[in-house]
Amino acid sequence: MPVEEDLDQAPVAALTADDLLQRVASGDRGAFSDLYDATSSRLFGLIRRLIVDPAQSEEVMQDVYLEIWQTSTRFDQAKGSALSWMFTLAHRRAVDRIRSAQASRDRDMRIGVRDLGVPVDTVAEEAEVRIEHEKVHEAMSKLSDLQRECVSLAYYSGLTHTEIAAKLSVPLGTVKTRLRDGMIRLRDVLGVTT
Amino acid sequence: MTDATSRENAEGLAAGYALDALSDQEQAEYERALAEFPELRVEADGFAGTSARLAEQIEPVSPPPELKNRLMAMLDETPQVPAQPTGRHLAPVAELPATDASAAESAEPPPVGPRESEARRRWFQRPGGIIGVAAAAVLLVAGVLVGAGFAGPNGWSAQRVLASITDAPDAQTTTTEVSGGGTVTLTWSAEKGRSAVTAKGLSTLASDKTYELWYIDASGATSAGLFSDGSSWRVLDGNLPSGAKVGITVEPAGGSKQPTTDPIAVITT
Numbered sequence: 453m454p455v456e457e458d459l460d461q462a463p464v465a466a467l468t469a470d471d472l473l474q475r476v477a478s479g480d481r482g483a484f485s486d487l488y489d490a491t492s493s494r495l496f497g498l499i500r501r502l503i504v505d506p507a508q509s510e511e512v513m514q515d516v517y518l519e520i521w522q523t524s525t526r527f528d529q530a531k532g533s534a535l536s537w538m539f540t541l542a543h544r545r546a547v548d549r550i551r552s553a554q555a556s557r558d559r560d561m562r563i564g565v566r567d568l569g570v571p572v573d574t575v576a577e578e579a580e581v582r583i584e585h586e587k588v589h590e591a592m593s594k595l596s597d598l599q600r601e602c603v604s605l606a607y608y609s610g611l612t613h614t615e616i617a618a619k620l621s622v623p624l625g626t627v628k629t630r631l632r633d634g635m636i637r638l639r640d641v642l643g644v645t646t
Numbered sequence: 647m648t649d650a651t652s653r654e655n656a657e658g659l660a661a662g663y664a665l666d667a668l669s670d671q672e673q674a675e676y677e678r679a680l681a682e683f684p685e686l687r688v689e690a691d692g693f694a695g696t697s698a699r700l701a702e703q704i705e706p707v708s709p710p711p712e713l714k715n716r717l718m719a720m721l722d723e724t725p726q727v728p729a730q731p732t733g734r735h736l737a738p739v740a741e742l743p744a745t746d747a748s749a750a751e752s753a754e755p756p757p758v759g760p761r762e763s764e765a766r767r768r769w770f771q772r773p774g775g776i777i778g779v780a781a782a783a784v785l786l787v788a789g790v791l792v793g794a795g796f797a798g799p800n801g802w803s804a805q806r807v808l809a810s811i812t813d814a815p816d817a818q819t820t821t822t823e824v825s826g827g828g829t830v831t832l833t834w835s836a837e838k839g840r841s842a843v844t845a846k847g848l849s850t851l852a853s854d855k856t857y858e859l860w861y862i863d864a865s866g867a868t869s870a871g872l873f874s875d876g877s878s879w880r881v882l883d884g885n886l887p888s889g890a891k892v893g894i895t896v897e898p899a900g901g902s903k904q905p906t907t908d909p910i911a912v913i914t915t
Binding site: 477479481484485488489492493494496497498500501506510513514517518521522523524525526532535536537539540542543544547584585587588589591592603606607608610611612613614616625628629631632634635636638639642644 | 657658659660661662664665666667668669672692693694695696697698699700701702703704705706707708709710713714716717718720721724725726727728729809813
């Protein structure tokens with residue numbers, strides 16, 4: 453696909469998600485539209501990954517963006533990037549949804565047909581995003597297989613401690629230890645500081 | 647429970663808390679410990695920042711375009727919550743004093759699950775904290791993400807169809823080597839009668855040539871669309887006839903009504 457042509461058409465002074473969110477906070481619908489265009493495929497990727505069912509994913513997606521619109525007024529850039537905040541909201545909403553029994557059933561049925569090895573309806577990632585993507589991928593590769601498995605089941609599959617323990621047939625304490633050690637490793641490798 | 651054991655328990659829950667992996671009960675337990683031992687907050691913040699980074703390696707997926715239209719139409723009846731007048735140190739949303747009861751009521755966000763509302767509280771009230779997502783803020787350039795448009799072979803509309811094919815319960819996929827180099831993967835759903843190809847590493851064609859897709863069955867070959875980029879994907883035009891093969895030929899730019907060259911790949915469905 454002709455990525456280069458699209459890059460040529462990029463606005464000269466591109467706004468970051470943080471800039472846009474700040475404008476959204478003042479009720480700027482145009483900025484909300486731009487913010488949506490710039491971030492929706494990232495959030496939808498996360499939500500679809502967790503929920504799998506497209507219709508339910510769209511419902512959660514709508515709730516997440518409405519909440520972004522409503523509460524952007526109280527977002528404080530000093531506390532992190534706009535995208536991190538949006539990812540956090542999206543992950544939480546998606547997890548709340550999949551903890552409902554009906555959603556889990558739907559998800560179990562669909563999960564088998566998900567990974568077909570085709571770059572489904574993914575979109576090309578813009579360069580900076582790709583770099584971040586690789587950093588995280590590399591950081592994940594620094595975990596032991598067991599740590600990575602636990603962190604992935606928690607974050608990417610939305611399982612609880614207890615569900616992970618049952619799935620892997622290991623004691624709950626073992627899951628807690630692997631998650632904790634894995635997250636410490638990731639935090640340090642990614643240079644997340646507080 | 648002694649202070650030492652409840653702190654120790656809390657440490658065992660910190661990672662799960664950041665990953666949204668706690669039961670409601672565990673979550674409540676961890677939050678009690680956070681309130682009791684403020685020093686745990688540093689680790690909680692670090693894990694929260696780490697957790698958000700994990701989203702970055704998920705492949706983006708374009709939502710259907712009508713979702714945005716719906717959302718934009720809802721903004722007018724969705725008032726924004728008033729900004730906290732005290733500025734940076736934000737109180738939990740739920741405890742915000744209402745300046746105008748009716749306005750505040752209508753301005754409340756839609757009902758949320760316990761975990762989600764907790765996330766919001768966590769984020770907004772972190773006392774003077776810094777979430778610490780490392781310096782390199784992710785730049786997202788508006789309009790650059792491919793697929794921002796509705797039309798076109800890789801636009802939202804096509805992506806929507808592609809998703810419906812790959813999500814179909816009877817979705818199948820086959821990859822074939824292409825003579826001249828590269829591979830072509832066909833994904834199809836017989837039930838939906840739709841299919842899509844993903845080309846990888848096919849030769850770059852001269853500007854007066856194009857790749858053309860064909861449905862091939864007993865009645866002959868029917869054109870199913872063109873593509874020029876040797877590494878790209880597209881949804882095939884029209885419906886996949888039951889039992890048909892899908893072929894690819896190189897044709898003069900603009901395509902042909904019938905194949906004029908031998909196929910470089912044929913895929914059996």
